[in-house]
Amino acid sequence: MPSFPQFNPLRLRSYILRLPLCTRVLLAVMVALYVATIPLAWLRDWAALEPDKVGLASLYRLNTFPLMHIGFFHMIFNVIALAPLLERFESEFGTLVTLVLFTGPFGLLPGGIYILLEKFVLRSNTAVMGASIWVFLLLSSEALKTQKSNPNFSIGPYKIPTWTTPLILIVLTSILVPDVSLIGHLCGAGIGYLWASGWIKFLVPHEKILRFIESKLNLLGRLPHYVSVDQKTYGRYGVLPTTAVPLGTMPRSPEQGQRLGP
Template sequence: MPNVQSFSTLRARSYVFRLPLFTRLMVLAIVVLWLAGIQSAWDLRKWGALIPDEMNFFTAYRMNTFPLIHLNFFHALLNLLALTPLLERFESEYGTLTSAAMFFGPLTTIPAVAYVILERVILRVNTPVMGASMWVFLLLSVEAMRTYKTNPYFVVGTVHVPTWTTPLLMVLVTAALIPSTSFLGHLCGVGTGYLFGLGYLKFIAPPEKILRWIEGKLNLLGRLPHYVSVDQKTYGRFGVLPSSSSGGGSNLTGLVGSTQRLGP
């Protein structure tokens, strides 16, 4: 009889070894920063959290550090388990350079800025947030919009529920079951994910021509293990699908890639 435990361990090990480069680096950064936060000589969480009242030109780094810092071991573990497969799928479709540029750029700063504005200007409160859950809900929203294009509804009893609402339902469930979660922060992530999935953020993505030049100039594919090239995807980075018209053109579907992956 097969050893189920051994089989599961082998599958998990194989999956970890196949993770692309940017995903590996983000997992490593979260683990290292969690370990760094154990010491009491320096308050890492206060330094790196997104605190609305402390945001200014000199503390703008918080918009990139807060997703990597967590409250405790279980906070970090839950976010890692949720984030890793979603980020791995994103990187495998859009490439390592694109993932790094987007997640240390607009896909983090847009929800962060939205959260700070809502907290300071509208709600007039100052609730610090940290953790990768904003990334998780952002990526879930991207997946939900992708699924909605092919499967608009799922049935619960006799009710047809739109597929795109799944991340919103998960935000509500998370807020109800897990204490101290940021409902507003998760909503900011969901909103940004919807914009990304609908293609409204394609203008802020780095130009593919420049990415190819950087990859070729530095020979990143040959030098970096587990690196995903911008060309290791089906039908291009922005989901350019074959056209059915006689003109031989192509249709842009926005920032929604193919479901077939040719990368690692």
């Protein structure tokens, strides 16, 4: 008889308790907003990204639509899919960067592009909501980074470029799941590709500013589960951590070393 992994609530609890600060706050807001819509159903219409209702007084919709969901299963599936991706992002770039991007450009940019396509290209007014736009944003970012070490994967005799994986998932999701927004998911994936390629890294405040804010407010000491700019897992731009080793204990080469990279 094959053995199947059993659900362990203690392991799930341990995972949730290890989530970094911004990740747990954003996930908690999604759950709280869903609970709030049970007695206050009008909140969905207030938060949804509906092109004809977006104006100067309602630009907040560009930030609220990823946090709002249509129903329980819509919310819970997005929370489960987003949690590991967002945790990885925050561990790599820090809590402040994650907060700035996911309460600002990562909602404004894909949402703005979606509105332009809906109103001026498709001539439609389809309202969207849900964190799946962030899921595909982060998936496309991860796929483009993985492309460097693993350019393609094989399906039978075919070799598929790794960076296309999110696009394949978007198409399959649009076919298999009713009432999902193909255009919205593509907008999210597009921003993810731009982020991973470095084209929109300028949206992040300079590291000196982030360090000043952290030290001035003592965020690392005051906030539990806070990820500092100086304590990220991979470094802000993918720099590997180093360990101080006494020079006398390091093996030496008789030839002069050569620097790699520019």
